[in-house]
Each structure stands twice: as structure tokens, then as C-alpha cells.
Amino acid sequence: MEKYRHVSSKDVAREAGVSQATVSYVLNDVPGIKIKPETRQAVLEAAKKLNYLPNLSARSMRLKKSMSIAVVSDKNVSNYGFIKILEGIKDVMIPRDYSITFSFSKFQDNETAQHVQYFLSNRIDGIIFLLVNPSKEHCQYLASKHIPFVVISHQFQEDGFHRIKNDMESAVREALTDLRSKGRETIGFFGNGIGNFADRRYATFHKTMEEMNFRLDPAQMVKMSDSEEAESAIAQFFNNRSSLPDAIICEAPGIGFRLLRYLAKTGIRVPETLSVTAFGTSKFSPLTYPALSAIESPLYQMGYSAAEMLFNIMNGKPTDNLVVLKWQYVKRESS
Amino acid sequence: MEKYRHVSSKDVAREAGVSQATVSYVLNDVPGIKIKPETRQAVLEAAKKLNYLPNLSARSMRLKKSMSIAVVSDKNVSNYGFIKILEGIKDVMIPRDYSITFSFSKFQDNETAQHVQYFLSNRIDGIIFLLVNPSKEHCQYLASKHIPFVVISHQFQEDGFHRIKNDMESAVREALTDLRSKGRETIGFFGNGIGNFADRRYATFHKTMEEMNFRLDPAQMVKMSDSEEAESAIAQFFNNRSSLPDAIICEAPGIGFRLLRYLAKTGIRVPETLSVTAFGTSKFSPLTYPALSAIESPLYQMGYSAAEMLFNIMNGKPTDNLVVLKWQYVKRESS
DNA sequence: CTGAAAGCGCTAACAG
DNA sequence: CTGTTAGCGCTTTCAG
Numbered sequence: 167m168e169k170y171r172h173v174s175s176k177d178v179a180r181e182a183g184v185s186q187a188t189v190s191y192v193l194n195d196v197p198g199i200k201i202k203p204e205t206r207q208a209v210l211e212a213a214k215k216l217n218y219l220p221n222l223s224a225r226s227m228r229l230k231k232s233m234s235i236a237v238v239s240d241k242n243v244s245n246y247g248f249i250k251i252l253e254g255i256k257d258v259m260i261p262r263d264y265s266i267t268f269s270f271s272k273f274q275d276n277e278t279a280q281h282v283q284y285f286l287s288n289r290i291d292g293i294i295f296l297l298v299n300p301s302k303e304h305c306q307y308l309a310s311k312h313i314p315f316v317v318i319s320h321q322f323q324e325d326g327f328h329r330i331k332n333d334m335e336s337a338v339r340e341a342l343t344d345l346r347s348k349g350r351e352t353i354g355f356f357g358n359g360i361g362n363f364a365d366r367r368y369a370t371f372h373k374t375m376e377e378m379n380f381r382l383d384p385a386q387m388v389k390m391s392d393s394e395e396a397e398s399a400i401a402q403f404f405n406n407r408s409s410l411p412d413a414i415i416c417e418a419p420g421i422g423f424r425l426l427r428y429l430a431k432t433g434i435r436v437p438e439t440l441s442v443t444a445f446g447t448s449k450f451s452p453l454t455y456p457a458l459s460a461i462e463s464p465l466y467q468m469g470y471s472a473a474e475m476l477f478n479i480m481n482g483k484p485t486d487n488l489v490v491l492k493w494q495y496v497k498r499e500s501s
Numbered sequence: 502m503e504k505y506r507h508v509s510s511k512d513v514a515r516e517a518g519v520s521q522a523t524v525s526y527v528l529n530d531v532p533g534i535k536i537k538p539e540t541r542q543a544v545l546e547a548a549k550k551l552n553y554l555p556n557l558s559a560r561s562m563r564l565k566k567s568m569s570i571a572v573v574s575d576k577n578v579s580n581y582g583f584i585k586i587l588e589g590i591k592d593v594m595i596p597r598d599y600s601i602t603f604s605f606s607k608f609q610d611n612e613t614a615q616h617v618q619y620f621l622s623n624r625i626d627g628i629i630f631l632l633v634n635p636s637k638e639h640c641q642y643l644a645s646k647h648i649p650f651v652v653i654s655h656q657f658q659e660d661g662f663h664r665i666k667n668d669m670e671s672a673v674r675e676a677l678t679d680l681r682s683k684g685r686e687t688i689g690f691f692g693n694g695i696g697n698f699a700d701r702r703y704a705t706f707h708k709t710m711e712e713m714n715f716r717l718d719p720a721q722m723v724k725m726s727d728s729e730e731a732e733s734a735i736a737q738f739f740n741n742r743s744s745l746p747d748a749i750i751c752e753a754p755g756i757g758f759r760l761l762r763y764l765a766k767t768g769i770r771v772p773e774t775l776s777v778t779a780f781g782t783s784k785f786s787p788l789t790y791p792a793l794s795a796i797e798s799p800l801y802q803m804g805y806s807a808a809e810m811l812f813n814i815m816n817g818k819p820t821d822n823l824v825v826l827k828w829q830y831v832k833r834e835s836s
Numbered sequence: 837c838t839g840a841a842a843g844c845g846c847t848a849a850c851a852g
Numbered sequence: 853c854t855g856t857t858a859g860c861g862c863t864t865t866c867a868g
Binding site for chain 1: 552558561562565576584588600604615618619624758761762763765766783784789792
């Protein structure tokens with residue numbers, strides 16, 4: 167590959183009849199440096215004429231910052247969430263001249279994790295964990311190496327690290343209030359977090375149910391993950407039961423879809439006979455029949471806030487280490 | 502931000518009692534350079550002991566390559582496709598020590614396009630267009646600047662540029678054969694490409710229908726995009742028609758979902774009364790009821806092949822400039 | 837087989 | 853207000 171010759175700041179300097187330093191001063195608007203207007207003008211014109219773009223590798227080396235961040239995620243991530251959050255991240259990072267590097271890194275050893283290597287080799291300046299949960303121990307390691315990072319996750323609960331927290335409580339309350347207003351009192355939960363109070367969706371559901379004096383009936387809660395196995399768990403639940411709950415809250419959209427699918431198949435009417443609501447955002451929730459009501463997180467905003475936070479950390483500006491964003495109850499047809 | 506001090510090759514050299522050059526030789530396995538085994542050993546040990554990682558900014562500057570590629574896409578991209586293709590790209594690029602930079606670049610001017618600026622400022626060495634279509638003129642511009650790029654797209658048809666092409670013909674034929682075997686002869690098409698032979702999905706549908714001697718009835722083709730407006734177009738179609746087609750092929754999963762939704766709502770049985778099949782891959786196709794049959798593209802493979810191609814171009818290795826991958830007919834319940 | 841030294845393009849003291 | 857200069861960490865002739 168023959169490479170197009172790079173125009174350097176030296177070329178601009180020559181063209182403008184000034185020194186390379188001057189070029190750097192005006193192009194970077196270095197604070198505290200005064201440049202005579204006509205010199206500045208000359209530099210600007212030369213730069214434009216030559217179509218000059220600074221070589222970022224050189225600048226990175228000099229500045230010891232790469233002007234790039236890593237977004238670490240894994241392939242099991244919810245697609246919709248991924249892209250929406252990324253959009254938020256991009257909208258703060260790109261205008262500030264950072265680029266965004268992907269990392270699908272699995273968390274193996276602390277040192278061999280891809281994002282760590284990226285940082286230590288000056289490929290990135292900071293990390294956003296996007297819908298994945300680094301362990302506490304890994305976070306401590308990162309902190310010990312002074313690696314700036316923030317965690318976007320619905321589960322991550324470790325204190326003392328920068329993260330985007332989200333408050334699902336008011337949205338859950340709203341959803342339950344809506345259910346109660348229609349006389350639905352027996353409310354089930356389908357999801358993997360059953361009985362596990364470290365699972366925020368389940369925990370918030372449980373807590374809010376208690377606070378609102380709903381009856382919590384373990385018989386109406388079914389443990390299932392958002393995968394094919396859910397189908398048999400759902401079928402089994404309905405086969406074994408003579409009395410149905412009035413409503414079911416699903417831990418994830420995928421569980422909601424599968425439930426809806428089962429109910430359509432077996433002719434159980436939604437929401438008349440059974441009301442369905444799911445945690446989580448999906449592009450497809452409005453497209454099922456009936457359209458799936460959901461308790462959704464503010465994805466774009468989460469990305470945006472995380473990026474702002476990371477930017478502040480990386481640049482030594484003061485920042486909160488916790489931003490709390492509220493979920494929303496989006497009522498559609500299924501509830 | 503105080504930054505963790507970087508261990509340099511000079512440090513390794515000192516530790517191993519050799520020169521910096523030697524360190525570079527052994528760590529990069531420079532061909533044609535022989536190193537005494539014990540020296541090599543010493544260097545390797547020192548590097549490991551100090552936990553040395555080369556500074557990539559410095560290396561990039563020296564080598565004039567950034568060891569990074571850009572994936573350019575836009576936010577309207579099909580999510581599932583995006584992440585699957587990305588996975589394929591990653592699986593070839595990461596092992597070859599390239600990182601992946603994201604660009605949501607819109608195509609404005611040739612020179613101000615973000616990916617062009619990234620290249621010109623040595624942030625990336627090549628570009629993969631992921632499910633977006635650069636114009637022919639833009640491609641020519643990139644070629645004129647010797648910017649390596651490959652296009653992954655279902656629409657892009659320009660010859661002479663590196664791209665992943667895919668063959669949907671055999672899959673469409675398979676789907677239609679399946680329909681015929683069940684006596685379905687009147688087949689409609691819902692999508693934005695109606696009448697537009699530049700639209701590959703429509704064109705392939707049309708061509709195959711003709712070849713197989715199906716009757717092409719314009720009355721059974723409805724122009725609609727994969728968006729909310731589709732809903733009214735669908736409703737209108739069914740309201741105005743006394744005779745229904747036997748089957749409908751949808752241009753995108755989203756149209757298929759909306760159609761299924763409408764049919765469920767109005768009680769039209771699928772596939773008994775009407776058979777539905779959609780072009781495109783979605784995580785949710787198996788989750789509707791009935792599960793949506795689809796004509797799917799080999800996403801992972803497309804990413805993989807594109808990345809291999811780009812790698813070859815960037816490194817001056819011989820490569821095809823066209824890889825053809827076949828779509829597949831995935832029969833589920835709706836057809 | 838290995839080392840000395842130059843230089844990639846940039847920024848930032850420091851001089852003037 | 854602007855230029856000279858040193859040096860970031862790396863690779864690579866060129867000598868030895």
C-alpha cells in the first residue's frame with residue numbers, strides 16, 4: 167500500500183512563513199499565547215490550503231493521550247440497548263474529538279483483559295462498560311492503575327466507582343398502580359431473578375409489591391431466562407395451574423415476547439384475561455399484537471451521562487460519581 | 502489525571518542489558534534478523550517482568566499505520582445485523598492486532614466525512630461500510646486518495662470496488678418452491694422497493710417469480726417502508742380487497758412483524774389463510790406467533806469476509822474484490 | 837549478532 | 853509575539 171503523503175505542520179509552517187511552533191499555537195488556540203492577527207490568519211489560510219490535518223499518532227505520543235475511549239461490551243448484549251446507548255456516548259465524545267473503540271473483551275485476568283491492554287498501550291484513555299458487569303475486584307484493579315472508567319449497567323451495584331445508576335422504582339410503582347386501577351391484584355413475575363434480591367428488577371418488583379400491599383404469591387413466579395428454555399417453562403406454568411394470575415411482569419422483553427407468543431397460541435386473551443408487562447426496551451415491543459407494555463430505561467441518556475462523566479474523569483474535571491436516571495412505564499396494549 | 506507511568510522499550514533494554522534495537526528485534530520477530538538465543542531469552546524475560554506493552558501511538562507514528570479500522574454505519578442500521586456483522590469483523594481484526602473504531606458518520610462532503618478525516622489524521626488504516634451505501638462518487642474519491650475500504654451492503658452494486666455481495670436468488674427460489682408445494686400461487690410483496698429494480702430484494706423477488714412462472718399481480722404489491730406508516734398501508738390493503746393473496750413476502754422483518762400483528766388483530770389465520778415470509782434477520786423472528794419465516798443473509802460471514810478483504814488490501818496482499826455469500830431460507834411457522 | 841543514532845510529527849519550555 | 857530546541861517511544865538503517 168502506497169500511502170498518501172501526510173501534510174505535516176512543518177509544511178504548513180513553511181507555507182505560512184512561520185515556525186512550526188506558531189502553527190501549533192494557533193491551530194490549538196493555546197491559552198495564554200498571543201498571536202498577531204495577521205500571523206494567525208496566514209497560518210489558518212496555509213492550513214486550509216494544504217488541507218492540513220494533524221497526525222494524531224504523533225499528537226497522542228506527545229500528549230500521552232490517545233483521544234479515544236473504549237466501549238466494552240459483549241455479544242450477548244441487548245442490541246437495541248447497545249445502539250441507543252452508543253448513540254448517547256457518541257453525541258458527547260465525538261464533538262470533543264474523542265473516537266470510540268470497540269472491545270468485546272471477556273474478563274479474564276486483570277492484566278490480559280483487552281481494554282486494559284488497550285489502555286496500557288496508549289490506545290485508549292478511558293473505558294465505558296456498556297451493559298456488562300466488571301467484577302468488584304476488577305474495578306479495584308482498574309482504579310489501582312488509575313484507569314478511568316464508568317459502568318453502565320442495570321445490575322452493577324458496587325459503590326465507590328463511577329457509574330450510571332437507574333431508578334426503576336417510580337416506573338414500577340406506576341405500572342402496578344395502573345394494574346390495580348383495573349382490579350388486577352394477583353401479579354406474577356417471570357424471570358431469572360426470582361428470589362434473588364441482588365437482581366434489581368426482581369428486587370424492585372418485590373419491594374414495590376410489598377409497599378403497595380399486593381399479595382406476593384410464590385406460585386405465580388417462575389424462574390426462567392431470556393432464552394429458548396423459557397418456552398417450556400411458560401408452557402409448564404400454564405399447564406399446571408388451574409387459577410391464573412391477573413397480570414405477569416416479565417424480566418426482559420424477550421420473555422414478554424415468548425409469553426405473548428404462548429398466549430396467542432393457546433388463545434388466552436391479552437390483556438382481558440391476562441395482562442403482560444415487561445422490563446426493558448426493544449424496538450419490537452410496539453410491533454407485537456397486542457403491543458407489549460414495558461418498563462423502559464433511558465438508554466440514550468445513560469450513554470450520554472456516562473460519557474460526560476468519563477470525559478470529566480479523564481480531564482481532571484470535577485464530576486459526580488453517580489448519576490441516577492429514571493425508568494419509565496410505557497403503556498401499550500398488553501397491560 | 503495522573504497517568505500510570507508507561508514502561509518503555511528502553512526500560513526493557515536496560516533490564517535485559519541490551520540495546521533498545523535488540524528489544525525491538527526480538528519482540529517483533531523481525532525477519533532476517535538473527536538473535537542469539539540467550540539474548541532473546543533475556544529480552545523476553547525482562548519484558549514479561551516489567552509487564553511491557555509497546556506504546557502504540559509511538560509505533561503508529563513510526564510505522565505510519567494506526568493498526569485500527571473504522572466501521573462506518575448509521576443509527577438506522579438493523580441492530581441485529583449490526584452486531585452480528587461486527588462480530589465477524591472482530592474475529593478477524595482483533596487476532597491480527599487491529600482495533601475497531603466506530604464512526605456514525607453521515608456522508609457530507611468527501612473531505613469532511615468523519616472516516617476520511619480519521620484516515621487522513623492517521624487514526625485508522627481502512628474502512629468498512631457496514632450496511633450503509635457510500636455513493637459511487639464518494640467511493641471514487643476514497644480510491645483516489647488510496648484509502649482502503651470495503652462495502653458491506655445488501656444494496657450496493659457499484660463494480661470495481663471491494664465489496665461483499667450476496668446472492669439471494671437461491672434462497673428466494675427455495676422459499677417460492679416451498680410456497681408452491683403448498684399450492685400457494687398468488688404471492689404479494691410488501692415493501693419500499695416495489696417497482697424499483699435497483700432494490701435487490703424486490704428485483705430478486707420479481708425475477709424469480711417470473712422464472713418460476715408465478716403470476717405477478719400488481720394489485721398484491723404494496724409500497725411501504727419499515728416504519729409506523731406501514732401499519733396504515735397494511736390496513737388499507739386488507740380493507741380494500743375482497744380477494745387475498747395466498748402469501749406475502751415482506752421486504753424487512755419489521756414489515757413482517759407489523760403484518761403479523763395486523764393479521765392477529767383481525768383474526769386472519771397464518772399460515773392457513775395467508776402465508777407470510779420476510780427478508781432479513783431478526784432476533785425476534787422466532788418469537789412471534791406464528792414464528793416468522795425468513796430469507797436471511799449470512800451476517801457473521803459477511804463481516805468476516807469483509808474484514809479479511811480489508812486486511813489484505815491494507816497489507817498489500819492479493820485479494821478478490823468481490824465475495825459472494827448466499828442467503829438462506831429459514832422456514833419457521835408463518836409460511 | 838548487536839548497538840548507536842536518526843527521525844517519524846507533534847507540543848511546550850525557554851529564549852529572544 | 854514568535855522561533856529554537858528538545859524529546860515523547862518506537863523502528864531501522866548503518867556500522868561494527
